[in-house]
Amino acid sequence: GEDVEQSLFLSVREGDSSVINCTYTDSSSTYLYWYKQEPGAGLQLLTYIFSNMDMKQDQRLTVLLNKKDKHLSLRIADTQTGDSAIYFCAEKSKDSSYKLIFGSGTRLLVRP
């Protein structure tokens, strides 16, 4: 079945790098996504990666995809207090409904 798992909590010091991990089970997923949710706000699309890619870099964000292990990670360089939020990974369902399957979310706390 389809299931996406994430660790629940991560705490880092301002200026350090953050790495948020995600595992998924659907090997036929075409796209994988990272969303950010700040307190009281909706979801902001941060980045995505196509399944035939291993890595994607976008400014401070680096996404790594290991298809063999079905493992996705998001690295945030030079983490700032404004990066404190919940981060969701999501995969696109292989069926025709186009729905996204979301992980449970990782709460990132950046300490000054």
Next chain:
Amino acid sequence: SAVISQKPSRDICQRGTSLTIQCQVDSQVTMMFWYRQQPGQSLTLIATANQGSEATYESGFVIDKFPISRPNLTFSTLTVSNMSPEDSSIYLCSVEEQGGPDTQYFGPGTRLTVL
């Protein structure tokens, strides 16, 4: 990317009443989705709303409880009917832009509290 607005942004409702949530997009989109995010939880898809056809509901969600309208390519509504405290959640609409990477963009959400 599409700009999505939702009304109301939040509401407090009494048990047994109904609330209709509106979702407006600034461009024409084929695919719109409604998600629920229960307190402290992840997002769960309620239904897919495509213009010109009936909404497609996910397992555990039924039309009588969550009727959806999709009158045109820029607008949709979700009604939460006969509410109970268990319906207290954030309800989010999203749209998928096509013609490039398949990406979904989300509205700001409607925070519903049922007393």
